[in-house]
Amino acid sequence: xxxxxxxxxxxxxxxxxWGVLAAVPNLFYAQVERHNDAVIAIxxxxxxxxxxxxxxxxxxxxxxxxxxxxxxxxxRGGAHLLAEVQVEDVYKTRMDGLWPEVRDALRDLRDQxxxxxxxxxxxxxxxxxxxxxxGMPAALEAVRALGSSVxxxxxxxxxxxxxxxxxxxIVVRLSEAEQQATDQRTIQQSLEIIRxxxxxxxxxxxxxxxxxxxxxxxxxxxIGSAQELKALIGQTAQLTFNAVIxxxxxxxxxxxxxxxxxxxxxxxxxxxxxxxTPVVSGEDLVDAQPSFDQNGQPAVSFRFDTTGAxxxxxxxxxxxxxxxxxxxxxxxxSAPVIQSHIPGGSGIITGNFDVEESTRLAVLxxxxxxxxxxxxxxxxxIGPELGQDSIDAGRTAALIGMVAVAxxxxxxxxxxGLFANIALAVNIALLMAILSAIGATLTLPGIAGxxxxxxxxxxxxxxxxxxxxxxxxxxxxxxxxxxxxxxRAFSAIMDSNVTGLLTAVIMFWLxxxxxxxxxxxxxxxxxxxxxxxxxxxxxxxxxxxxxxxPKTLVV
Amino acid sequence: xxxRLRLVPETTNINFFAIQWVxxxxxxxxxxxxxxxxxxxxxxxxxxxxxxxxxxxESTVAVDVADYREALSGIDxxxxxxxxxxxxxxxxxxxxAMIRLSAREGEESVTPEVIAEVEAAxxxxxxxxxxxxxxxxxxKVSQELITSALLAVxxxxxxxxxxxxxxFEWQFAVGTVAALxxxxxxxxGIFALFQIKFDLTIVAALLTILGYSVNDTVVIFDxxxxxxxKYKQMPLREMMNLTANETLSRTIMTASTTFxxxxxxxxxxxxxxxxxxxxxxxxxxxxxxxxxxxxxxxVLMLGVDRSDKTKKPGSGEFANVDA
Numbered sequence: 096x097x098x099x100x101x102x103x104x105x106x107x108x109x110x111x112x113w114g115v116l117a118a119v120p121n122l123f124y125a126q127v128e129r130h131n132d133a134v135i136a137i138x139x140x141x142x143x144x145x146x147x148x149x150x151x152x153x154x155x156x157x158x159x160x161x162x163x164x165x166x167x168x169x170x171r172g173g174a175h176l177l178a179e180v181q182v183e184d185v186y187k188t189r190m191d192g193l194w195p196e197v198r199d200a201l202r203d204l205r206d207q208x209x210x211x212x213x214x215x216x217x218x219x220x221x222x223x224x225x226x227x228x229x230g231m232p233a234a235l236e237a238v239r240a241l242g243s244s245v246x247x248x249x250x251x252x253x254x255x256x257x258x259x260x261x262x263x264x265i266v267v268r269l270s271e272a273e274q275q276a277t278d279q280r281t282i283q284q285s286l287e288i289i290r291x292x293x294x295x296x297x298x299x300x301x302x303x304x305x306x307x308x309x310x311x312x313x314x315x316x317x318i319g320s321a322q323e324l325k326a327l328i329g330q331t332a333q334l335t336f337n338a339v340i341x342x343x344x345x346x347x348x349x350x351x352x353x354x355x356x357x358x359x360x361x362x363x364x365x366x367x368x369x370x371x372t373p374v375v376s377g378e379d380l381v382d383a384q385p386s387f388d389q390n391g392q393p394a395v396s397f398r399f400d401t402t403g404a405x406x407x408x409x410x411x412x413x414x415x416x417x418x419x420x421x422x423x424x425x426x427x428x429s430a431p432v433i434q435s436h437i438p439g440g441s442g443i444i445t446g447n448f449d450v451e452e453s454t455r456l457a458v459l460x461x462x463x464x465x466x467x468x469x470x471x472x473x474x475x476x477i478g479p480e481l482g483q484d485s486i487d488a489g490r491t492a493a494l495i496g497m498v499a500v501a502x503x504x505x506x507x508x509x510x511x512g513l514f515a516n517i518a519l520a521v522n523i524a525l526l527m528a529i530l531s532a533i534g535a536t537l538t539l540p541g542i543a544g545x546x547x548x549x550x551x552x553x554x555x556x557x558x559x560x561x562x563x564x565x566x567x568x569x570x571x572x573x574x575x576x577x578x579x580x581x582x583r584a585f586s587a588i589m590d591s592n593v594t595g596l597l598t599a600v601i602m603f604w605l606x607x608x609x610x611x612x613x614x615x616x617x618x619x620x621x622x623x624x625x626x627x628x629x630x631x632x633x634x635x636x637x638x639x640x641x642x643x644x645p646k647t648l649v650v
Numbered sequence: 651x652x653x654r655l656r657l658v659p660e661t662t663n664i665n666f667f668a669i670q671w672v673x674x675x676x677x678x679x680x681x682x683x684x685x686x687x688x689x690x691x692x693x694x695x696x697x698x699x700x701x702x703x704x705x706x707x708e709s710t711v712a713v714d715v716a717d718y719r720e721a722l723s724g725i726d727x728x729x730x731x732x733x734x735x736x737x738x739x740x741x742x743x744x745x746x747a748m749i750r751l752s753a754r755e756g757e758e759s760v761t762p763e764v765i766a767e768v769e770a771a772x773x774x775x776x777x778x779x780x781x782x783x784x785x786x787x788x789x790k791v792s793q794e795l796i797t798s799a800l801l802a803v804x805x806x807x808x809x810x811x812x813x814x815x816x817x818f819e820w821q822f823a824v825g826t827v828a829a830l831x832x833x834x835x836x837x838x839g840i841f842a843l844f845q846i847k848f849d850l851t852i853v854a855a856l857l858t859i860l861g862y863s864v865n866d867t868v869v870i871f872d873x874x875x876x877x878x879x880k881y882k883q884m885p886l887r888e889m890m891n892l893t894a895n896e897t898l899s900r901t902i903m904t905a906s907t908t909f910x911x912x913x914x915x916x917x918x919x920x921x922x923x924x925x926x927x928x929x930x931x932x933x934x935x936x937x938x939x940x941x942x943x944x945x946x947x948x949v950l951m952l953g954v955d956r957s958d959k960t961k962k963p964g965s966g967e968f969a970n971v972d973a
Contacts, residue, residue, distance in 0.1 A: 169922070320784070322762055473791050474784075476781075476784040477783045478780070478783060480708075480780075481708075481783050488918060488922075489919060489920070492915045492918040492920075496910070496911040500907050500910055500911055504907070506655035507656070507903065540923065543915060543926060543927060543930075546919075547858065547911065549911050550910065551908055553904070553907050554904040557900050557907070561903070568660075587872040590869070591864075594864040594865055594868060595861040597861075598809070598810070602802065602806075602854060602857050606798075606854065607798075613851075617858065
């Protein structure tokens with residue numbers, strides 16, 4: 096058998112070279128990270144850099160690879176939430192929204208159906224009682240006409256609502272297809288809002304993922320706690336402007352029909368009775384920014400869209416001298432008196448804020464409200480110190496493990512042990528390079544996977560070396576022993592690695608979080624170790640034999 | 651001949667079947683005992699599998715579990731368990747404890763208010779205390795995690811069964827999977843016996859054990875297949891001994907390198923992953939044992955059809971170079 100072809104040797108060396116080069120940034124993690132952040136910031140600013148950014152960018156030479164392994168939450172610290180979106184909430188909103196339409200439609204048929212009234216029903220059902228059941232067919236037809244057709248892949252043409260009759264009642268619910276479409280929209284909207292809120296907070300590499308049909312996984316490194324994260328995403332900043340009926344200090348005051356009693360945010364013990372239906376609501380808001388009022392106090396300025404601006408303008412024109420309430424999440428922020436007609440639809444909210452609060456309020460107003468409630472099924476907070484401890488422990492263990500395996504291999508196989516160690520080092524570099532290149536996330540079990548790979552990676556070499564020993568005992572010369580050793584061990588190496596790979600794939604497929612991280616490192620480790628044990632070691636051993644031309648080998 | 655560290659002499663002639671009824675019997679015994687332990691003592695499930703909250707505390711002041719318990723006694727927090735954590739990698743003044751709260755009846759998880767109460771109560775007895783990690787899992791998710799964990803181990807075993815069946819004969823597949831079940835069952839049994847925390851990462855360790863154990867077994871089977879083609883007349887039992895002896899050096903080598911790197915991780919890797927590494931250490935020992943004493947015995951009992959070996963030598967092999 097001929098020696099390895101030149102192109103093959105070059106290819107192997109190129110892969111090894113790339114592996115080492117691409118793994119290097121991970122050894123200078125903090126520097127490279129600052130460099131990357133600075134480069135992104137400079138790019139975002141259109142090429143202009145602050146002096147600090149220039150320094151940071153210069154910390155790592157631009158011609159070297161700069162991709163890094165992501166550190167998982169257990170290593171960097173941060174918060175993890177698994178939320179379940181209560182998609183049914185939206186059904187209720189839809190039904191409540193449908194009721195006035197149904198009422199109006201049936202009012203036109205008053206002489207056939209008589210009086211209509213909404214009967215108590217579960218949240219996702221609208222039940223309407225007719226006083227004159229003879230009009231039922233006409234009523235059903237009129238209500239059905241309110242539905243439109245759902246456009247989905249499966250249910251084109253199906254109506255958005257199912258309308259049936261039960262005795263004197265018309266029962267309306269969302270159709271199956273519309274429920275699915277609604278769920279889909281609810282989740283998309285929730286994802287979008289969460290993403291915006293988390294992004295506004297400016298944290299690094301958050302993971303916001305949909306899981307299953309109605310769950311959202313949120314992982315934010317660097318945030319203080321799961322509570323903080325919940326506060327950030329879970330707040331439904333519902334801003335409304337309501338007409339004020341009166342001001343009172345009696346917490347038990349009866350607000351009267353269509354009015355509500357709301358506490359003041361700043362003044363302890365003060366309550367406002369306001370009209371339940373807002374003049375304008377936060378949905379009409381197009382922008383909100385932190386700013387300052389004429390006294391230099393932090394405030395939030397906002398702008399309405401055209402509908403909002405018209406409603407707000409009309410109301411202020413008609414009610415000069417009357418107070419109106421700015422209500423945030425059922426608390427009255429302030430209740431200024433309307434001084435003049437406010438056209439143009441922009442204004443400013445003043446209150447007892449500090450700068451941080453006004454910034455936060457602006458963010459919340461901009462992001463809008465979540466369409467549905469979320470329950471949190473899983474909450475994890477990992478402090479950055481614990482993560483750092485884990486990194487340190489992992490690094491120590493990896494280094495000591497590598498040295499121990501290396502010493503052991505040399506003790507057992509002498510020079511060939513050294514060859515295997517070189518292959519092992521290349522293997523670890525390649526593994527780190529691939530993890531960086533694909534942007535994989537390194538978790539604590541992932542580090543364990545790397546250390547385990549070190550132990551198992553030499554297995555292929557052990558198989559080869561043991562085979563070589565046997566061939567040598569059987570009297571083969573150096574070259575033949577080497578060839579036979581590699582070739583005959585190959586089938587066993589293949590079989591044992593394929594089964595290992597199989598379990599890694601299953602772990603990745605069925606596992607979650609840290610288990611997945613482990614599966615990725617283990618699986619990639621198996622692939623890289625096959626490459627290094629078979630090709631890199633062979634290249635080294637062949638080069639050695641071609642160079643020294645020994646009669647026999649001592650393995 | 652240069653000096654070499656040798657754990658196994660160059661040529662061995664160990665009869666692995668000499669005490670086959672003792673070894674096989676003790677394997678069966680260990681499996682039955684594990685099952686009994688798992689069902690009587692139960693596993694010390696972590697919050698991943700039974701829901702609840704764990705709070706890791708860290709302080710410069712020594713942990714007094716009794717004081718902690720006293721401080722938390724006034725809080726209606728369901729079941730509370732407090733354990734101190736020791737680790738050689740801790741600094742001199744680093745004292746760590748784990749507090750586990752179970753969710754109260756009828757609640758999806760431990761409420762943030764309860765957690766805040768617990769943290770405040772601990773801060774009153776030790777102002778220097780910090781909480782490096784707080785994790786809560788609701789019962790809904792923990793149920794699903796149990797299901798998916800069982801599914802993962804089952805899928806792993808079936809995948810291996812299928813692969814070995816395709817590459818070898820069905821007898822080999824049965825032998826391999828019996829050895830796997832032995833390894834996994836005994837590992838879980840030991841976790842039950844010592845009441846070591848059993849969480850999601852332990853399942854990952856079990857899957858890795860599957861991978862490792864099968865790796866070991868397959869290497870011997872691979873050699874056995876080669877020998878089956880080579881020595882047509884040799885009795886199966888003798889041939890198995892020959893095969894095991896031929897590969898013994900490699901079996902011990904690989905087990906020891908893996909054992910070395912795992913031991914290092916066990917000692918220096920920190921307490922967070924110690925249970926995980928412990929499971930894998932057990933797996934390496936059990937996997938090596940079951941390869942030598944379990945998988946082969948079952949293949950021997952089932953017998954191998956050697957009649958058609960001449961017709962398809964090395965059937966399905968990936969490489970048949972220079973053979």
